[in-house]
Every structure is written in C-alpha cells, then in structure tokens.
Amino acid sequence: MSSNYRNFRNSVPWLILFLEAVFIALFYFLFSDKDLSFVSYPDFQDVNHMMIFGFGFFLTFLKRYGFSSTGFNLLIIVLGVQCSALMELLSDFRLKMPQEDGLTKITKATVSVTAVVISTGAVLGKTNPVQLVLMTVVEMIFFHISKWINSIFLQVPDNSSMMHVHLFGAYFGLAVSSCCSEPSPRSEKNASTPKSDLLSMLGTLFLWVFWPSFNSVLSMGENWKVIYNTYIALAVSAVTAFTFSAMTTKDGKFRMAHIHSAVLAGGVTLSYTDHRIQYPWIAMILGLLASVITILGSSCLQRCLNPALKIHDSSGVHFTFGFPAVLGALAEVILIAVENE
Amino acid sequence: MSSNYRNFRNSVPWLILFLEAVFIALFYFLFSDKDLSFVSYPDFQDVNHMMIFGFGFFLTFLKRYGFSSTGFNLLIIVLGVQCSALMELLSDFRLKMPQEDGLTKITKATVSVTAVVISTGAVLGKTNPVQLVLMTVVEMIFFHISKWINSIFLQVPDNSSMMHVHLFGAYFGLAVSSCCSEPSPRSEKNASTPKSDLLSMLGTLFLWVFWPSFNSVLSMGENWKVIYNTYIALAVSAVTAFTFSAMTTKDGKFRMAHIHSAVLAGGVTLSYTDHRIQYPWIAMILGLLASVITILGSSCLQRCLNPALKIHDSSGVHFTFGFPAVLGALAEVILIAVENE
Amino acid sequence: MSSNYRNFRNSVPWLILFLEAVFIALFYFLFSDKDLSFVSYPDFQDVNHMMIFGFGFFLTFLKRYGFSSTGFNLLIIVLGVQCSALMELLSDFRLKMPQEDGLTKITKATVSVTAVVISTGAVLGKTNPVQLVLMTVVEMIFFHISKWINSIFLQVPDNSSMMHVHLFGAYFGLAVSSCCSEPSPRSEKNASTPKSDLLSMLGTLFLWVFWPSFNSVLSMGENWKVIYNTYIALAVSAVTAFTFSAMTTKDGKFRMAHIHSAVLAGGVTLSYTDHRIQYPWIAMILGLLASVITILGSSCLQRCLNPALKIHDSSGVHFTFGFPAVLGALAEVILIAVENE
Known part of the structure; x- marks a missing residue:
C-alpha cells in the first residue's frame, strides 16, 4: 500500500464529515413543513427493508465482502438518501412547487438511491471507499437531472418519473466500471463460497418478496x-x-x-x-x-x-x-x- | 445415475414450461376484474414473507439442502400459487360466484400453497425435482376438491374453509412419503450441522413472528x-x-x-x-x-x-x-x- | 459441574411451568374486553419482528451463543410479555382505569420487554438460565413500578411514560452484572468469529430498520x-x-x-x-x-x-x-x- 494511497484513505472520514455538515446546514435553511402523507408507513418500511437487507446481501456473493458489503451498503444508502432528499428540496425550491411532507420525501429519496446501489454492484472489488462515496454524490446529482428532464421535457407524470432508476443505475455503473482498471481475473477477490452463495440467495429472496412494494409505493x-x-x-x-x-x-x-x-x-x-x-x-x-x-x-x-x-x-x-x-x-x-x- | 433417470431429468424444464404455458392461456380466458380488495396489502406481504423465508429456512436443517431447499421452496410456491389461483378461478366460474379481486385471489392461493410446502417437508431427501413439481400440481387439485367439499357439504363459512391446510398438508405428505422408498438412515443426506441448525432456527423464528398474520389474513x-x-x-x-x-x-x-x-x-x-x-x-x-x-x-x-x-x-x-x-x-x-x- | 448446580438446573422447567400456570390463572380472573385498538397491526408486527430478530441476532456476537442467544431471547421475550401484560392489567385494575384492548396491551408489553433484553446483553456469559428467568420477572416488576412513578408523580403523559426503557434496561443490567462474578477474560466464551460477527451485523440492521416503528408505535x-x-x-x-x-x-x-x-x-x-x-x-x-x-x-x-x-x-x-x-x-x-x- 503506497503512502500516497494511505493519505488518500485518511481523507475518507473528513470527506464524509464535511458532506454531513453541508447536509445539516442545507436542511436548516430549506426545510418546511407539510402534514399529510400519501405514502403509508408500512409501504415505506417495506422499501427500506428491501434496500438494507435485499441489496446488502445481494452483493455478498464475493467471499471477501461479507461484512464490508452489508456495511458499505448501509453507508451508501444513508448518504444517498440525505443527498437525494436535498436535491429534491432544491428542485422544489427553484421550481416553486409545493413542498411534500417528510415521509414522502424520504420514500422518494430511498427509491432514487437504488440507482447508486445497483451501480455499486458493477464496480465492487475495483473501487476504494473514497471513490464509492464520491460516486454516490455524483450519481445522485445526475439522477436528479435526468428525473428533471423526464418531468419537464418528456412530460412524464410525477409518480413514474423516477421509474428509470434501474436502467440509470445499471448503465451508470457500467460506465464507471469501464473507467476503472480491471482486477486480475484470477485474484481471490472474485471467488465465491457456498456460504456467501447462500447469503446472496437470501438477498435475492428479500428483493423478490418486497419488489411489489417497491413498484407500488409511489403509484397513487x-x-x-x-x-x-x-x-x-x-x-x-x-x-x-x-x-x-x-x-x-x-x-x-x-x-x-x-x-x-x-x-x-x-x-x-x-x-x-x-x-x-x-x-x-x-x-x-x-x-x-x-x-x-x-x-x-x-x-x-x-x-x-x-x-x-x-x-x-x-x-x-x-x-x-x-x-x-x-x-x-x-x-x-x-x-x-x-x-x- | 442411470441413463433412464437422466432422460427423465431432462424433461423437468419442458414439463415446467408446458405448465407455465397452460397457466398463461387459462389466465387469458378466465380473468375478469374487480376493484376493491378486503385483504390489506401489509397482511398479504406478511404471509408472503412468511412463506418464502419461514418455510424456506425451516427446511434447511439437512446439511446438503442449503441452497436447494430455499430455491425449490421458491419454485414450488410460485408454481403452486398460479395453480391454486387457476383452480379458484375455475371453481368460481363453474359455481357462477362473483369473482374476487387480484390481491384476494393471490392471498388465498398463497395460503393454500402452505399445504404443498408442509408436504415437501415429509418427502425431502427422497424425491427428485420432477416428482416435487408433479406433487405440487396434484396436491393443489386435491386441496381445492377438499375445500369445495368443505364449502358445499359441510357448510363451512368461506373464510375458514381453507384452515385445514396444515392438516391436509401433513397427512398428504405422509401418504406420499410412505409410497417412496426409504433412504438408508445412515446416509450423509440426513446429517445436520450447527450452521444448518441455526438457519433452521431462523426459519422457525420467521414462522413464529408471522403466524398471527397467517391466521388473521382471511378472517374478515x-x-x-x-x-x-x-x-x-x-x-x-x-x-x-x-x-x-x-x-x-x-x-x-x-x-x-x-x-x-x-x-x-x-x-x-x-x-x-x-x-x-x-x-x-x-x-x-x-x-x-x-x-x-x-x-x-x-x-x-x-x-x-x-x-x-x-x-x-x-x-x-x-x-x-x-x-x-x-x-x-x-x-x-x-x-x-x-x-x- | 457440581451436584448442587445440577439440582438447581433441574428446577428450571418447574419454575417456568409454575410461572405459566400463574399467568393463565391471573388472565382468567383479570381479563376483560375492549374492541377498538389504537395500535395498528403492521406497527405491532414491526416491533415484534424487531424484538425477535434484531435483539436475537444482536447478541450472537459471542461464538458459543449462536443458538442459545436466539433461543433464550425468544424465551425471555414471551415470558416477559406475559408478565408485563399482567402487571399492566393489575395496575389498571387498582387505579380503576378503563382497560385497553388486547393488541394495545401486548404492544405495550413488547415495548417494556426491551428493558429485559438489553439487560441480558450485559450479563451474557455470566448467568445460568434460572437466573435469567428470575431476572426477567424481577426486572418487569421494577420497570412497572418506575413507569407508575413516571405517570403519577412526574406527570409524564401516558404515551411516553415507558420511553425510559433503554435507560432502565442498560443500568439494571449493569447493576446485575456487577453482582455476578467476572468470567476469566481469556476464556473461550468471549471469543467472536467472522461468522458470528456477520450475524451480529444482521441483528444491528434489523434494529436499524425497525427503530422508527419502535419509537412511533405508542405515539398517538x-x-x-x-x-x-x-x-x-x-x-x-x-x-x-x-x-x-x-x-x-x-x-x-x-x-x-x-x-x-x-x-x-x-x-x-x-x-x-x-x-x-x-x-x-x-x-x-x-x-x-x-x-x-x-x-x-x-x-x-x-x-x-x-x-x-x-x-x-x-x-x-x-x-x-x-x-x-x-x-x-x-x-x-x-x-x-x-x-x-
């Protein structure tokens, strides 16, 4: 491990802390309140459950990523949700649209974060934590631009304007992946074991069970x-x-x-x-x-x-x-x- | 493995594909629409969760069945649900009863499939995939006949006419099991390991947590x-x-x-x-x-x-x-x- | 293992059976009925799910406690819930307050039991089953006394009078722990393995996902x-x-x-x-x-x-x-x- 990389690595916590401070400051200025939610809490809970467990275990199929994939998955989701909620607030603010209530905001943010989690699947094993955190922020910004184009230019109704999230996530991930250097294909990092296969199957089952909730949560x-x-x-x-x-x-x-x-x-x-x-x-x-x-x-x-x-x-x-x-x-x-x- | 069995085995995918084609065709002719559902979505979700995770892991107690039991469990459930939904449609059609909405239909179908999953527990380790798929279809037909007898002759009210599902599943499974040849009791297939025991306990906990949902989902x-x-x-x-x-x-x-x-x-x-x-x-x-x-x-x-x-x-x-x-x-x-x- | 301890150990089932008989008898005398519930079933289900899975796996981080921690966790929760529901009934009976419906009762009881489960975390590896069962009953009694003090003397509104449950659980557990003899720190009982770490992370994720339900379930x-x-x-x-x-x-x-x-x-x-x-x-x-x-x-x-x-x-x-x-x-x-x- 070069000393260069070590310095780079030490910057991770400061980068994240800086992001978090920005989030808190922006929430202080932008937030305003609405009371009624059209998203019911059990629906949000299903989507949240699916993101944390489903994608967390879906990505454990590589032997070395047991803990780090469930752990990083959580980190990426919570960063992405805050980032996405802010983008949503900003765009509502600029377009002078009426604000939505808190539960709807975080549900929409959780749905958007799927894009980042899918992209992570494409680059797993080739990126370090700093790159993943940066990718999360950049991808959320691009995703909200694409959503904004959907709403304004393509006249897609609001409840299905973020349903291209899988498409966006997959191809964004592939684009990032093609920029990274390929790991040597024989390296131990790509091996899978029966145990990690079983965990991965567990993730698939979580996704399978909660997918109807995911598709229906924003359809009024x-x-x-x-x-x-x-x-x-x-x-x-x-x-x-x-x-x-x-x-x-x-x-x-x-x-x-x-x-x-x-x-x-x-x-x-x-x-x-x-x-x-x-x-x-x-x-x-x-x-x-x-x-x-x-x-x-x-x-x-x-x-x-x-x-x-x-x-x-x-x-x-x-x-x-x-x-x-x-x-x-x-x-x-x-x-x-x-x-x- | 005899060449006879190999040919037999190769017929599995064609058998399943044929079944699936029949299902799609029958759904095309039989389906009609109703709007309001008396089953709430979170209740259905609980039952679905319990079937996939609870019974999936409940049956992993044998060392060699880690993946195949969770995998086959999924296959059996999705085949059984479609089969059962069709039987329900057919019986409504013949009795000229008013049709139910989609969510109620698949909830009832999921409850019926419990019978098949319980039977699978009795024959695990003694049957091959073809036999399991055939058992699923045959058992669903017999179960709907028994349910029909309950409704018509015994005047059991509609919401509890399928609550004999555990009884039916257990004894149907035992009947099938007594027809199969017994595996040698010392074979490695019957061994369990601490890890598979823990997974099995996980399945039990899922069943325990969601059982109240299962019992209440059809009770209006x-x-x-x-x-x-x-x-x-x-x-x-x-x-x-x-x-x-x-x-x-x-x-x-x-x-x-x-x-x-x-x-x-x-x-x-x-x-x-x-x-x-x-x-x-x-x-x-x-x-x-x-x-x-x-x-x-x-x-x-x-x-x-x-x-x-x-x-x-x-x-x-x-x-x-x-x-x-x-x-x-x-x-x-x-x-x-x-x-x- | 001394013969003294062996006799002690044999008393566990009789102790539990005696408790269970007392519970059934008291439920026979005290129970009365109310119809409407202000707790919705999906909310209760979330809390139940979180208690069984979250705390069950949160405590599996020690290598030797895979099964026993998930198993004992279940035993402690079901004993604690019945004990707590009884204390609630008794206090309503003495204060001549109107009774609550069944679902609200068991939801409140499940929330109280968190105290016991947290205390268990502090004494794990130093207590035997008899001590854990006794601790459950004693802690539930003390917790309800503290809740009663909250309501009567401190005028805390009813829906937040049990929100000191984490505080109570942690310090009660530490108090019990300081009375027990400390195990030798090098003993194999305190070791953790990568696999038990992953299970423990699973528990943390369950707690993380369901915590909003836990905090909101009693807030009308x-x-x-x-x-x-x-x-x-x-x-x-x-x-x-x-x-x-x-x-x-x-x-x-x-x-x-x-x-x-x-x-x-x-x-x-x-x-x-x-x-x-x-x-x-x-x-x-x-x-x-x-x-x-x-x-x-x-x-x-x-x-x-x-x-x-x-x-x-x-x-x-x-x-x-x-x-x-x-x-x-x-x-x-x-x-x-x-x-x-």
Whole structure:
C-alpha cells in the first residue's frame, strides 16, 4: 500500500464529515413543513427493508465482502438518501412547487438511491471507499437531472418519473466500471463460497418478496393493480428462471447464478408498465420474456460482448437490471401506442 | 445415475414450461376484474414473507439442502400459487360466484400453497425435482376438491374453509412419503450441522413472528381478536416448548429439535378456532396442550409408530403440523358444542 | 459441574411451568374486553419482528451463543410479555382505569420487554438460565413500578411514560452484572468469529430498520413526524459511526464493533424527544452527538472506567444504550425549557 494511497484513505472520514455538515446546514435553511402523507408507513418500511437487507446481501456473493458489503451498503444508502432528499428540496425550491411532507420525501429519496446501489454492484472489488462515496454524490446529482428532464421535457407524470432508476443505475455503473482498471481475473477477490452463495440467495429472496412494494409505493391510487401485476410477473419470472437454467446447463441442473439474477427480471421490467397493464396475462408474458433475455444475456455477455468492450461487471448488473429495464421501456412504448389507437 | 433417470431429468424444464404455458392461456380466458380488495396489502406481504423465508429456512436443517431447499421452496410456491389461483378461478366460474379481486385471489392461493410446502417437508431427501413439481400440481387439485367439499357439504363459512391446510398438508405428505422408498438412515443426506441448525432456527423464528398474520389474513371483521388469541397461544407454546424440552432430556438441557417444532404448535392449533375464542385463557390452554402433544408425539413417533408403519418423515411434519391441527379440529368441535348449549 | 448446580438446573422447567400456570390463572380472573385498538397491526408486527430478530441476532456476537442467544431471547421475550401484560392489567385494575384492548396491551408489553433484553446483553456469559428467568420477572416488576412513578408523580403523559426503557434496561443490567462474578477474560466464551460477527451485523440492521416503528408505535396522533425524525437521526448516526470509526482506529479502517453499536445511537436518543422536535436539523444534530459519545464512550469505558468499577459489560450495553439514553433525557429537558420560554 503506497503512502500516497494511505493519505488518500485518511481523507475518507473528513470527506464524509464535511458532506454531513453541508447536509445539516442545507436542511436548516430549506426545510418546511407539510402534514399529510400519501405514502403509508408500512409501504415505506417495506422499501427500506428491501434496500438494507435485499441489496446488502445481494452483493455478498464475493467471499471477501461479507461484512464490508452489508456495511458499505448501509453507508451508501444513508448518504444517498440525505443527498437525494436535498436535491429534491432544491428542485422544489427553484421550481416553486409545493413542498411534500417528510415521509414522502424520504420514500422518494430511498427509491432514487437504488440507482447508486445497483451501480455499486458493477464496480465492487475495483473501487476504494473514497471513490464509492464520491460516486454516490455524483450519481445522485445526475439522477436528479435526468428525473428533471423526464418531468419537464418528456412530460412524464410525477409518480413514474423516477421509474428509470434501474436502467440509470445499471448503465451508470457500467460506465464507471469501464473507467476503472480491471482486477486480475484470477485474484481471490472474485471467488465465491457456498456460504456467501447462500447469503446472496437470501438477498435475492428479500428483493423478490418486497419488489411489489417497491413498484407500488409511489403509484397513487391504483395501488392494488400494480401490486397484483408485479407479483404475477415475478412469479412467472421465477418459474422461467428455473426452467431455462436447467435447459442451458449441460447436466440439466439448476445453476445458482442464473436463478440469482433471473427471478427478479419480471419486477424490473414491470417497474415502468405496471399501472398500464389491464390483464394479468400481459404481465405474465412480460415476466417470461424478461427472464429469458436475462439468462440468454448472461451467457452471451460473458462470452462475447464483455471481453470485446473491456467491461468488467462484477455482479452482472448489465443483464440483471439493464436488459429487463430496456425491455420494460420498449413494452411501455408499445402499450402507449396500442392505447392511443 | 442411470441413463433412464437422466432422460427423465431432462424433461423437468419442458414439463415446467408446458405448465407455465397452460397457466398463461387459462389466465387469458378466465380473468375478469374487480376493484376493491378486503385483504390489506401489509397482511398479504406478511404471509408472503412468511412463506418464502419461514418455510424456506425451516427446511434447511439437512446439511446438503442449503441452497436447494430455499430455491425449490421458491419454485414450488410460485408454481403452486398460479395453480391454486387457476383452480379458484375455475371453481368460481363453474359455481357462477362473483369473482374476487387480484390481491384476494393471490392471498388465498398463497395460503393454500402452505399445504404443498408442509408436504415437501415429509418427502425431502427422497424425491427428485420432477416428482416435487408433479406433487405440487396434484396436491393443489386435491386441496381445492377438499375445500369445495368443505364449502358445499359441510357448510363451512368461506373464510375458514381453507384452515385445514396444515392438516391436509401433513397427512398428504405422509401418504406420499410412505409410497417412496426409504433412504438408508445412515446416509450423509440426513446429517445436520450447527450452521444448518441455526438457519433452521431462523426459519422457525420467521414462522413464529408471522403466524398471527397467517391466521388473521382471511378472517374478515374480527381481525384483532384473531391476532391477539394467536399471539398469546404462540407465546404459551414457546414457554411450554422450552420447559418440556428440558424435562424430557436427561441432562436437563434444551434440545433444539423440540423447540424447533413445538414453539409453532399453538399457532397451528389456533388456525381453526381463533375467531371463536372469547377469553385469552382458552387460547393459552390450547397453546400449552398443543406444545405438550407435539413434544410427546415427537418422542413416541420416532421410537414406536414410525418404524412400525414404515413411515419416514424427514422433518417431522407429523408431530409439528399434524398433531396440533388434529387438536385444533377437536377444540373447534367442543367450542361449537358449548356455544350451542 | 457440581451436584448442587445440577439440582438447581433441574428446577428450571418447574419454575417456568409454575410461572405459566400463574399467568393463565391471573388472565382468567383479570381479563376483560375492549374492541377498538389504537395500535395498528403492521406497527405491532414491526416491533415484534424487531424484538425477535434484531435483539436475537444482536447478541450472537459471542461464538458459543449462536443458538442459545436466539433461543433464550425468544424465551425471555414471551415470558416477559406475559408478565408485563399482567402487571399492566393489575395496575389498571387498582387505579380503576378503563382497560385497553388486547393488541394495545401486548404492544405495550413488547415495548417494556426491551428493558429485559438489553439487560441480558450485559450479563451474557455470566448467568445460568434460572437466573435469567428470575431476572426477567424481577426486572418487569421494577420497570412497572418506575413507569407508575413516571405517570403519577412526574406527570409524564401516558404515551411516553415507558420511553425510559433503554435507560432502565442498560443500568439494571449493569447493576446485575456487577453482582455476578467476572468470567476469566481469556476464556473461550468471549471469543467472536467472522461468522458470528456477520450475524451480529444482521441483528444491528434489523434494529436499524425497525427503530422508527419502535419509537412511533405508542405515539398517538403525530405518527409521521416521529417516524421522520427518528429515521433522519438514525441516518446521521450511521454516517457518523463510519466516520468516527475510521478516525479513531490507527489504520483508518472501519471497525465492526464501533459500527455495531453507534449506528443505533440516534434512535435511542430520539426515543424521548421525537414528538417534540419541530425541525429535522435538531434530530440530525442529536443523531450526530449520540453517535460521537457512543464511540468515545466505548473506548473510554473499556480502558478506564470498567476496570476501575469492576464492571464487566459483555456486549457493551453501557455505551450502546446507556449513554445515548442519558443524552436523550438531557435533550428532552432542554427542549421543554426552550418551549416554555
């Protein structure tokens, strides 16, 4: 470890402390009060639970990251939530929109932070803590700019203006990852053990269980339809993941890595379109397609595309979150076109 | 592994894919829409959480089943939920009853799937994936027939017509288990390790925490009474489990296997009678009795009955779910008799 | 193991069974019914979840206590809840107050039991099961006396009369601990392993996620403000914990033990003042201060105070729960003084 890096490392706590002081100061000036919340507390609690446990364990699949992934995940989420709540306050302040109540603010902030957590999955094992903290702040700023473009120029309604969060997170992470130097592929850092695999499966299950809450938390009104569609798409995704995993392996056994990523594909795809789907069979077919492209994408990318483009994607966020989100965006366009005919 | 079995094994994905196609097609024809749900989303979420985590880890007590039990558990639940939702749709369609909304449908389906998951506990280690998938479909069909008999012939009100789910699951599982060949008792497949024991305890805790939600989710109206009665019965069961576990072992130490099964006994027993109990002391006494018969049953069965009847019950579903459910059914009969006097 | 101790040990089940019989008998005489609950079921479920999982795993950090800590935790909670519900019934009966409904009763009882669970953390590794069971009953009686003093003499409103539960638990535990003989510090009982550290982190995360529910469950009316303030204080605590942990260690790395205790400090501090705080920046500053005194306290206590006072505090409840609760009490006094000016 060079002395240069050591000095760099010692700056981490001061950097974070400085950020925290800025947050407190800005909250002092900007905050104002509203009373009623349209987000119910159990819904927020589900999303919070999913972020801390789901993504915390989803990323423990590398042997050396047991504690640090759950720990850093917490640090990134709490920093990101404060940062995102501030960006929201600033944009409301500039646009002279009415302020929202506290619970809605932190729920929206928690949903935005998903982007950072997904990006972290792509760069895990190649970045140091300082870089992760900086990435959190920078990514939150860019995400809010993209959300602002969505609202102002594309006229996306407010409750779905942040549903591109998986897409944004996956490709932002890949962009950052392609700038970092690739670790030597044989290094012990990339190894996984049965125990870390089990923890990772635990994370997947948390994400699977709470995904309907995530998709429905910001959808005012037609809550139950969103929940039902997301659940049924996730169920079909899970079935398809097991099926295709057994088909694409030579010995006909289920492979953990496939299941790990493909069971969630339906939920990611539905995040755009869930409030627009009238019949469950549409959600089921989207869930099936999402799961198939995730598994096919997983084997294609690792064999051909990634070596060609020199992208190193530690936990496969490209096919886990990127591909299904693109499919969801396409489905949204088609559904709007059909509706308008 | 014989080539015969290998061919058989290769048919798993095609079988599942065929099932999934049938589900999507039937959903296309049968589905119609209703708007208001009498099941609240947090209640459904609790039941879903309990199924995925509780039963997923409850069955990891065998060393070799860490991943496969949580994974298969997910596969069985999502297949079972779709299958059960279809059976429900079909029976509503034939009886020309008004359709229920989506959330109520999947909540009922999730409750029914408990039967399959409990049966899986009895046959774990003796069946291959194809058999498990087939068992899921067959058991769901039989369960809906039994539910239909309950509603039509026994005039059981709709909200408690599926509360025999533990009883059905336990004895269906034992019946299937007695048809399978018994594995050699010394095989490494039946070993447990401290780590798998801890995971299994985790599963028990999930089930314990969410059992009041499970019992109350379909009981319209008198929700809080059901929750209170179930909680207090579970509390007494837990105390009794520790007490009797220390009494029946020679060195006076608590034995994990006892606690693992007996803390849940009160919840199983109350699943029938919870809406009928007026005073908490009745629930407390039922919880105490349930826990006692589970622990006594556990030592009797393993010593005398199972070898005699040649039943091999991998995770003890007979005394964990079977006995307390029988006690619950008896208590229900007595309570109705007392009420009518 | 002396024969004396063995006889003593054999009395555990009879002691517990006797207690349980007393509980059932008293419930038979005292219980009466009310219908509406001001505690919503999802809120109770969150608190229950937090007690069973959060504290269950928070205490698994010692290698030898994997199963026994989660198991005993369950036993202590269910005994404590019944004991506390009875004390509540008795005091309502004597004061001729109107009775509360079942759900409110068990929610209040669950909140009180936190005191016992925190005390257990201080004496872990030095007590046998009989002592723990006796401590549970005695501590619940003393806690209800202290609560009664709060209500009658100090005129604390009913919904915050039990918010000194962390303070009470920490110092009661330390008092009991100073009476026990200290175990030899090199004994294997105090060792921790990476795996037990990860489980312990899991417990911390459960506590962190559900702390807003804990603080808000008994606060009638201004629910959302309490939730928002607690969340933001916990977020700042978590950031500060990471920062100061890196500052106080020589190599600039995060230390698990610090993070383990300091991320929760904000929640403990806010348990008194959460309904009185009007602006989020006050909550943020309290969260920051709480986290700082926890980390500083942790290094001071272990070096100077504990050896001097001959206190042995197994899991550091003094600085994890004691110090932040004292800070919270001070903040409450200051806020009331400012309001009255």
